[in-house]
Each structure stands twice: as C-alpha cells, then as structure tokens.
Amino acid sequence: MAGIALLGAGIFAREEHLPAIEAAPTLALKAVYSRSQHSAEALAAASRDPSSVAIYFDSPAVAGKSLDDLLQRADIAAVDVVLPILQQPAVIDKALRAGKHVLSEKPIAGDIDGAKQLIASYEGLGGAAPLWGVAENWRYLESLCYAAEKVREIGGELVTFKLQKYGSMKPDNKYFNTAWRKTPEHQGGFLLDGGVHFVAGLRFLLAAAGQEIKQLVGFSGLLDEKLIPVDTVHAAAITQDRKSGTIVISFGTEFKSGTELEIVTTKGVVSWNPVEVKTVTSQGEEKKEFASSSGVTPEVAAFAEAITAGKISDLQSTQEALKDLEILQRLLESGAGEGAAVQAIGL
Incomplete structure (x- = not known):
C-alpha cells in the first residue's frame, strides 16, 4: 500500500x-x-x-x-x-x-x-x-461517463451544444461561508471555483463528439451582490468545425436552478443532468437514472491505480486541467467590461 x-x-x-x-x-x-x-x-x-x-x-x-x-x-x-x-x-x-x-x-x-x-x-x-x-x-461521474458513451453510440456530426447551469448561494450555504470563497482573491469567484466543473463536463461530452471549443464570446455580470466579483456568464462558443453552442453559468438566480448539458448531432440528442441521461434518436427516447454522486471516490481510486501503474490517467492530466481553466478564464475575459470580446482557445 x-x-x-x-x-x-x-x-x-x-x-x-x-x-x-x-x-x-x-x-x-x-x-x-x-x-x-x-x-x-x-x-x-x-x-x-x-x-x-x-x-x-x-x-x-x-x-x-x-x-x-x-x-x-x-x-x-x-x-x-x-x-x-x-x-x-x-x-x-x-x-x-x-x-x-x-x-x-x-x-x-x-x-x-x-x-x-x-x-x-x-x-x-x-x-x-x-x-x-x-x-x-466530474470526469468520474457515472452519469456523465454514460452520457459520453451515448454520444459516441448515436454518432453523427455535431449540430449544436448547450451548457446551462443556474442556481444561487444562500447566506447560510456552507461553501459560501468559507472565508476564501466569501471574499475571493481569485478571478471569477464562484465562477472559477465551481464553474470549472461545468466547463469540464461540457468538454468531456464534446470530445465524445470529436469536437472542442476554439472560440467564444460572452457577457458577464453580478446578479447577487454578495457573490463578488461576478456570478453569471452568458456566452456563445464555436468548435473547430464551426459548430456553435451556448454556455450559461450562473450562481445568482434565486428562483431558477438546475444543471444540464446537451449534445445535438445529425443522429440524435443526448441530454445530461447529474441524475439522468436522456437520449433521443429516430428509434425513440431512452432515459436512464443515476444515484447522486460526487465522483470523488472513483477519482481518488484512479489516482491510486496510477501510482501502481506508474502513469497518470488522461482524465487527470495537467493538460486537460489547463484546457478547463483556459475556457473558464476566457469566458471571464470575454465578459469583462462591456463584454463580447472574442476569445481564441488553444494554448
């Protein structure tokens, strides 16, 4: 051991x-x-x-x-x-x-x-x-891994995609009341700390469709004054094959909540939330439910296996993590000021 x-x-x-x-x-x-x-x-x-x-x-x-x-x-x-x-x-x-x-x-x-x-x-x-x-x-969530399998299974060319995350941080939220999150010195506040998960999830499903984001443009803002410096970003993104989709991440919407990723191809649609994956094709609709999970247990197990094998999994590679961070930072940079500054992706 x-x-x-x-x-x-x-x-x-x-x-x-x-x-x-x-x-x-x-x-x-x-x-x-x-x-x-x-x-x-x-x-x-x-x-x-x-x-x-x-x-x-x-x-x-x-x-x-x-x-x-x-x-x-x-x-x-x-x-x-x-x-x-x-x-x-x-x-x-x-x-x-x-x-x-x-x-x-x-x-x-x-x-x-x-x-x-x-x-x-x-x-x-x-x-x-x-x-x-x-x-x-998130790369170890059973539901997200299943959704990626379904994207590969239905095949076809990417048509469009969607990341939609809405929610709010209540004053008594245990994460909000962590000192370094409540008064953040890092860029983006909760958009960096939590938002990087959603970006990673979107990238994971886009990769299953053979695509990755190459450009984005967006607007950001602060809907809830306690969630400085910004808590919301709305953006459009384009892949290498010029397929466009939308990205919405907000921690400042009190009366709207939920997380959804969606991949639309010429062969069907795969819609994901943490506890359900829905697939729609010409053969009909299929739904599969999952127990709520953080994915941390299999993530740590994968690290333990990497120590034994002497090689880190691609899912935990520094390059994957850098790409997640790049998209999140470019979203923040595009949305700064009056917003809508086009950002290229690809370090």
Whole structure:
C-alpha cells in the first residue's frame, strides 16, 4: 500500500477526499495537514482510525510538525492537496520537488499563467519526476461517463451544444461561508471555483463528439451582490468545425436552478443532468437514472491505480486541467467590461 497524506481540512477535504482515500484499497492514510493545529486535529479525528494519523500544521509553529516535516517522511509516497485555490500551486510545487506523487484539486491554478508556470516547473524535474494528477471529479461521474458513451453510440456530426447551469448561494450555504470563497482573491469567484466543473463536463461530452471549443464570446455580470466579483456568464462558443453552442453559468438566480448539458448531432440528442441521461434518436427516447454522486471516490481510486501503474490517467492530466481553466478564464475575459470580446482557445 502507498502511504498518503491529505493536505487541507476544509469542507471538501473532510466530506469527500477523506472517505475516498479511506475507501481506496491501495492507499493508507498516514498524515493530515492544515495551516492551523485545530483544523488538522479535527480532520484527523474524523478519520476511520485517528490513532494512526499523524497531525501536521504551521500555526502555531511546533518543531517537527510543519508541512516541510511531513514531506520529509519516507513512508508517505503521495499527497492529496485540497487547499484554497491560490494556496495550492506553491504546495503542489513543494510536494513534487520533495518527490511525492500529487493529486491536486481543480482548478489547476488561479489563472493560465500560473498554471503554465507550475507545469513548466514540473516538467523541469525530468523523467524521474513523481506523478501529478489534477482532480476533476466530474470526469468520474457515472452519469456523465454514460452520457459520453451515448454520444459516441448515436454518432453523427455535431449540430449544436448547450451548457446551462443556474442556481444561487444562500447566506447560510456552507461553501459560501468559507472565508476564501466569501471574499475571493481569485478571478471569477464562484465562477472559477465551481464553474470549472461545468466547463469540464461540457468538454468531456464534446470530445465524445470529436469536437472542442476554439472560440467564444460572452457577457458577464453580478446578479447577487454578495457573490463578488461576478456570478453569471452568458456566452456563445464555436468548435473547430464551426459548430456553435451556448454556455450559461450562473450562481445568482434565486428562483431558477438546475444543471444540464446537451449534445445535438445529425443522429440524435443526448441530454445530461447529474441524475439522468436522456437520449433521443429516430428509434425513440431512452432515459436512464443515476444515484447522486460526487465522483470523488472513483477519482481518488484512479489516482491510486496510477501510482501502481506508474502513469497518470488522461482524465487527470495537467493538460486537460489547463484546457478547463483556459475556457473558464476566457469566458471571464470575454465578459469583462462591456463584454463580447472574442476569445481564441488553444494554448
């Protein structure tokens, strides 16, 4: 079994990554880290066997308990990094340089330039570098994987596509009340933190149709004043074969909610939401329902398998994560100011 440490003690680390690590048969949780001693202790206490989990923190400063001390442990082969967006790159780089395999939460970095610098630093480590995968759990949703299969199955040429996400953040929402999300220093606020999921999902289904976005143009705005700096973007996008579709992501619509992806080809339509996939062809309509899931458990399991195999899955590649971030950032850039600035896609 590979020893692993969970770095980060926030909501998603505690509720999703901790149980996913414990469910992976080839991973052994050896340690946890958080900036504060209190949050690190709380995370360890939530584990299946707290007595076997070492606690590391940087505040207060205690000899032998820092992140650097954790990274020196020979029995820890990998780390799962689930930290605030702007804190992640430095920790990822430090862990990779310490020879640890890394699974890091999406987005890969706070912006494209930061992501490219981080990737270049990683590639500079050479052939003996540890593995680095970026965790985009939507690529492991059973319903989304099934929808991609249906897109490939019905075939035909792409006609159009749609991403539509509406919802709101209530004042008592646990994610909204995370300090770094409530007063974001990263671009786009919730549009970056949450919106990158929806972009990844759209890209996943478009790839099943043999297409990827090459241009986009849009408008953005702030509908809910507490969700600074922007919470909504409406855009049109075009693929390499000049097939156009629409992208709507909003966290500021109190009375409208729901998430839908749709791929329309010359042979049929595949419509996806997290718990249902509907396929319409000349043969009729088919629906399949799915249990609600985050996708984190199979995502962490795939990382564990990658450690054993010595190769990261394409679904967790840094290039896939960079493409997700690029589209999201271009949406924000296109919508800035008066909006409608055409953005080219393809780093």
